[in-house]
Amino acid sequence: MENQDKFWAIVELFGHTVLAGQVSKCEIGDFVQINIPQVDAMPAWSKMVNPKAIYAITPCTEEVARSKAESIKQMPIDRWDTEQLFKNRFAQLEEEGKIKQLIEEAEEDF
Secondary structure, three states: OOOOEEEEEEEEEEEEEEEEEEEEOOOOOOOOOEOOOOOOOOOOOOEOOOHHHHHEEEEOOOHHHHHHHHHHHHOOOHHHHHHHHHHHHHHHHHHOOOHHHHHHHHHOOO
16 A cells, blocks of 8 residues: 555554544644544544554545444444533532522422
8 A cells, every 4th residue: 555644444443442434644743533434323523543552454445434434333422421421510510509409490480
């Protein structure tokens, strides 16, 4: 394969993570940027990874990378991350007394 600035590939990261998209050198530090294409209802997104986190890169056609991205349906943020963010924010609002205030306001409406 000739040296290219951008190319389509399947990228395997340590930790059993597989991403598929267009790979390029990132402008920030020595990171590698992977642009995952839009698949089904999921929008396109990008991930910047340290090259030391890469186990393997398999160059392929755009068609193959898009097909792989669709089959793995990798999300930019895990569901656990969003649940934890919600729990943290809820706890903060509860500490500030805002949850109690909302409940009282809702009870007044009934």
